[in-house]
Amino acid sequence: MVYLPGSPTFNVLWFLFAGLSTLAPTSRAQPELHVPAGLTRLSAVEGSEVVLPAWYILKGEVSSAQPWESPIVQWFLEQEGKDLNQVLAYVNGAITSKPRISLVYSMPSRNVSLRLQGLQEKDSGFYRCSVNVFDSQGVNRGFNSKTVELIVLVPPAPPSCRLLGVPRVGTNVTLSCQSPRSKPAAQYQWERLSPSPEAFFPPVLDNIRGSLNLRNLSTPMSGMYICNAYNEVGSAQCNVTLEVSTGPEAAVVAGAVVGTLVGLGLLAGVVLLYHRQGKTLEETANDIKEDAAAPRTLPWPKGSDTISKNGTLSSVTSARALRSSQGPPRPGALTPTPSLSSRALSSPRLTRTAEAHPQPTPSSPSRVSSSALSRLGAVPVMGPAQSQAGSLV
Secondary structure (H helix, E strand, C coil), X not given: CCCCCXXXXXXXXXXXXXXXXXXXXXXXXXXXXXXXXXXXXXXXXXCCXXXXXXXXEEECCCCCCCCCCXXXXXXXXXXXXXXXXXXXXXXXXXXXXXXXEEECCCCXXXXXXXXXXXXXXXXXXXXXXXXXXXXXXXXXEXXXXXXXXXXXXXXXXXXXXXXXXXXXXXXXXXEEEECCCCECCCEEEEEECCCCCEECCCCCEECCCCEEEECCCCHHHCEEEEEEEEECCEEEEEEEEECCECCCCHHHHHHHHHHHHHHHHHHHHHHXXXXXXXXXHHHHHHHXXXXXXXXXXXXXXXXXXXXXXXXXHHHHHHHHHXXXXXXCCCCCXXXXXXXXXXXXXXXXXXXXXXXXXXXCCCCCHHHCCHHHHHHCCCCCCCCCXXXXXXXXX
């Protein structure tokens, strides 16, 4: 059977053959994702940006311009101990992504490189790119994926310097330096600026821990010591000043001596002040006693005997009071002399009683009777006669 050109049957068969010839090579095409061999592991400094390169081709295709091509592009982040995290997706002409992440080229494009901006240490990990190619009918023509490792480097944060130990002559101290944040881990180098520059090396220097051991200190070892923390992407410094004292605990001893002297001085001042206040109070009390007026006593009744009937002790007291009231004897006057028994009866206690309670003085010597004088042991002596009024005759 022969089909002529232009007949309906010929036209159907022609279009069917043309369609099969067109689809034959594309049905064998498979997506193949590429990443440069030297760029499968990238490193970047924190705060900068980086591009993870990737593109795909259709292996076995006849032409690179295929109107039926419809890719789905996805980027995932894999981190140890965490779930798979999708950071970007291009599906049906729409792009969704995490902050600071985007594609380098506008889609559709076979270059699916990923750009990350404002890098942070948490962005480190394995980034996997996967590409699915579909035809215009939605049939999946193939899948492929590649992985790129990203390491975000962190320069050392400013370290802290410390002095461990007491810097005295002959002792040992340690200078410590540590950076709180660094990736990779920082290494350390100590050097002295004054009085003369000097660099330190192991074994006195531990460049991993950042410690510097100084032994048997001397005064020339004083000065400013600088620690430099560094890694492959940056460095930071701190410093500490070492002052070696000349005497062992001289400042401590001097402080103790001064403190002891001050304490003793304060104690002596308190004791002296206490004694002065005590003396002042005692003198004030004595002045008050001396200035105090004697208590008033009842006057003796007129015509009563000045000699007490209670015994000799009261008689002696009355006689003493009589002598004190009369004052010094006049020339030529007779003074009664007490006997030995009267002298023996006097006592200090009796004197204090008489001084504390003075007896009223008689108005005239005539009030003392002769019987009272004889009881006092007076010896009668002849003298001028006296009148009843007490005057000499």
